[in-house]
Amino acid sequence: MARATTLAILVLCMTLVGQSYGQLKQGFYNGRCGTNNVENIIYSIVANAYQYDKTLVAALLRLQFHDCFVRGCDASILLDVSNSEKTAIPNGSVRGYELIDSCKTKLEQLCPGVVSCADIIVIATRASVLLAKGSWYNVETGRRDGFISIADEALNNLPGPAISVADAVTSFGNKGLTADDFVLLLGGGHSVGIIHCVHFLDRLYNYKNSGRADPSMNTATLSSFRQRCPSTGSTNFVYADQTVGSEFLVDNGFFKAIEQRKGVIEIDQRIESDTLTANTVNRLAYSTDFASQFGGAMVKLGRVGVLTGSQGQVRKSCRRNNY
Incomplete structure (x- = not known):
């Protein structure tokens, strides 16, 4: 197990260049957080949590899907605002928020205002898939966070279990x-x-x-x-x-x-x-x-409705907009 984890971290440290989708690209955070490897930091936090809770993988996969299907992959599901997506019935059992908070807190200490919550969701989900013996896939990053989170939009956009x-x-x-x-x-x-x-x-x-x-x-x-x-x-x-x-x-x-x-x-x-x-x-x-x-x-899912460039913001806290 230790050898596999070490190998995974070494892979995470590899520099990714030259591949992009719109303004998303692999390795977007290379050199943007000092000498720190953003993807490696998130992997380590997820790996530590995974030791104690194997259901974390399903939670993060669901979290990313429920985020991306409403307003796109903009971390709108994380916002604690009145009548937010979190309060919608389909999201009642969604979890993993505290783990995303932990990643955000660490990254804000190392490079404030750099790493978006939307990217943390995608990177953390990929880390959990790898820990569950899934294949490595090269996530694209460069998303920015949205301002709006509305319960009815989650209710209207998320497919239910009885859908044809x-x-x-x-x-x-x-x-x-x-x-x-x-x-x-x-x-x-x-x-x-x-x-x-x-x-x-x-x-x-x-x-x-x-x-x-x-x-x-x-x-x-x-x-x-x-x-x-x-x-x-x-x-x-x-x-x-x-x-x-x-x-x-x-x-x-x-x-x-x-x-x-x-x-x-x-x-x-x-x-x-x-x-x-x-x-x-x-x-x-x-x-x-x-x-x-x-x-x-999963890479294609991560491209849905993204905000990039000067769109949106990079939240200081994933639960609230910057003021």
Whole structure:
């Protein structure tokens, strides 16, 4: 473990030049924080937290997705203002804010007003993916932070668990992301973490008000889930990835599970059978390079609606605008 961590930090210290997207580019902070390597500092803070909480990976992946899908990747989800995105129902279980605060506090000590909160989210998420045995991907940086955070915008822009595959593909398309990106991002996000019973109880007992279970669910999985999740409700949870041994790894185990009809929430299972996504799911279930493809989709997600140059600001605190 120590050797792997040391190797990861050495990789983080490599200088990245020459590749950019608009005003985003790899290695944007090289030389901007004195002799300090910004990405290395964030990695170290995330790695320390990961030792104590492996679910941190799922939390950060969700945090980045929920930020980028509302107003773009501008850290609007971090703002503590009246009626903010944080207060929206879809964001009620989003977490990881304190970890972003820790990164920001350290960087403000070293180079005040340099590193944006929006970039911290993206860099911290990449660090967590690497710690969960995912592939390294070269994040682009240079984002600036937005001023506005509105709960209704989160409610209207974030896809819900009961969304149809067609509507999800359209929603991602509106952000410049393809159907393949949608499958990769959903599968990568659900390759780690947990899902509480309340979010899929209807599939176990009263699917579409039928009084029966969702017929698309594997019968053994249904029996297992019902033991964990009684119809009367509970605070229990199941792993988002139902491939044994893969629960906390960013790998293709999720796709293997849904190929066996072990999807937890409805949209997970629907991508396995829908004509818009089935071929991609099947390919990824047997792929040897899922992790690198997922990294590419994360880079594309990180480009959505970014503020750069003189747009926005670099917040001194991720929770409030500068005054």
